[in-house]
Amino acid sequence: MLIAGLMSGTSADGIDVAIAEITGLPKPDGDGVQIVQQAFATVPWPAAERALIFDLFAGQGTPADLCRANFRLGEIFAAAVQQVAAAAGIALASLDLIGSHGQTIWHDVTADGRVTSTLQIGEPAVIAARTGVTTVGNFRVADVAAGGQGAPLVSIFDWLLLRPPPALNSVIGGWRAAQNIGGIGNVTFLPPVDCDAAPLAFDTGPGNVLIDWAARFASNGALTYDDGGVLARQGQVHEALVTRWLEHPYYQQPPPKTTGRELYTAELAAAMRAEAQATGASDVDFVATVTALTAATIADAYARFAPGPLAQVVIAGGGAHNPVLLAELRIRLAVRLGQAVEVVTHEALGIDADAKEALTFALLAYLCAHGLPGNVPACTGAKEEIVLGVIAPGKNYERLEIRDWRLG
Numbered sequence: 001m002l003i004a005g006l007m008s009g010t011s012a013d014g015i016d017v018a019i020a021e022i023t024g025l026p027k028p029d030g031d032g033v034q035i036v037q038q039a040f041a042t043v044p045w046p047a048a049e050r051a052l053i054f055d056l057f058a059g060q061g062t063p064a065d066l067c068r069a070n071f072r073l074g075e076i077f078a079a080a081v082q083q084v085a086a087a088a089g090i091a092l093a094s095l096d097l098i099g100s101h102g103q104t105i106w107h108d109v110t111a112d113g114r115v116t117s118t119l120q121i122g123e124p125a126v127i128a129a130r131t132g133v134t135t136v137g138n139f140r141v142a143d144v145a146a147g148g149q150g151a152p153l154v155s156i157f158d159w160l161l162l163r164p165p166p167a168l169n170s171v172i173g174g175w176r177a178a179q180n181i182g183g184i185g186n187v188t189f190l191p192p193v194d195c196d197a198a199p200l201a202f203d204t205g206p207g208n209v210l211i212d213w214a215a216r217f218a219s220n221g222a223l224t225y226d227d228g229g230v231l232a233r234q235g236q237v238h239e240a241l242v243t244r245w246l247e248h249p250y251y252q253q254p255p256p257k258t259t260g261r262e263l264y265t266a267e268l269a270a271a272m273r274a275e276a277q278a279t280g281a282s283d284v285d286f287v288a289t290v291t292a293l294t295a296a297t298i299a300d301a302y303a304r305f306a307p308g309p310l311a312q313v314v315i316a317g318g319g320a321h322n323p324v325l326l327a328e329l330r331i332r333l334a335v336r337l338g339q340a341v342e343v344v345t346h347e348a349l350g351i352d353a354d355a356k357e358a359l360t361f362a363l364l365a366y367l368c369a370h371g372l373p374g375n376v377p378a379c380t381g382a383k384e385e386i387v388l389g390v391i392a393p394g395k396n397y398e399r400l401e402i403r404d405w406r407l408g
Helices: 047-057 063-087 124-131 139-145 155-161 209-218 227-234 239-245 266-278 283-305 323-337 356-369
Strands: 002-008 015-023 034-043 097-109 115-121 135-137 175-181 184-190 200-206 310-316 342-345 390-392
Touching: 002 063, 002 356, 015 063, 015 356, 034 063, 034 356, 047 063, 047 097, 063 097, 063 115, 063 124, 097 124, 097 139, 097 356, 115 139, 124 135, 124 390, 135 356, 139 356, 155 184, 155 356, 175 283, 184 283, 200 209, 200 283, 209 227, 209 266, 209 283, 227 283, 227 323, 239 266, 239 283, 266 283, 283 323, 310 323, 323 342
Parallel strands: 002 097, 097 135, 175 310, 310 342
Antiparallel strands: 002 015, 015 034, 097 115, 135 390, 175 184, 184 200
């Protein structure tokens, strides 16, 4: 099936659109799933809609505002698919499905770490109506309804496609950590293919969310992120601040666990900046220090919760383009784990690191269409494997074979 996957993350810096041909069925019932990427691009959010998203993050707006935003964002998602398909020379009518993550507005996490509700907007029915392509959305809610965290959903991509070979990098029984560094950081620990152990996944903490805020502070609003780590490279890390910020209870909380902008708020970032200024840190020092914090939370999570010896860390997301962050991660992993661990981007495995999350939602739409589970309970904490997603039929719905593949 030819499927477009859509993803807009916590940073809300743009809509990732990946178009891929997906074939095969998961083992042991099939020979495995294959994904061949045909196109990828990030379409920036228009300024007005991005401002609207951040207002909703902050709890501003009435129910009417949220209702209208749901449909307005659906229009923008549909336009993004049309733009990327046209640029790649792919006829919209040739798409079988669209899988849309939507835009998370709220992820409700209780004090003891349970997720009780989650909300993504960007109405799938609007996407289907504008494109004519059957659209699958609202993936996270089914996992939450089944007692899960609703995240990280990317663990299904990792589990089906990224398990390491035996003795990777000469590490006997070595596991691979698939680490995404978007607005929030999340990891999937994957056992080697000759091991019967279950995977483990959770949100490690901040990805780029605090770095993005620090970059805006340091540039008086001119920059929305630290491109290539240029600002962090100019600053000095205040290690005492990193140590103190690591005391937050979230980092000690055992998985499964998720987090998001409900924790990493603008108010928190401003308070952290004020604390840094009180120690004499400059604005570029603050960028360097929160960059180090992201690396430290990842390394700390691995030291606390990795189920087995680590052979490799594979990075996806915007953080894969920040060499300062990756250098910090290598150093802090070596210190916390007592040995050097290979850190590479997904390109080393032949996967477009920028496209991975969007490809995941294309994959989830494919699994939904075949009546196959889209969650990994060992990673999300759900009580059982379940089909994820709600189908909004498009004009092509009748020609699709959307059914349980096991019925033959």
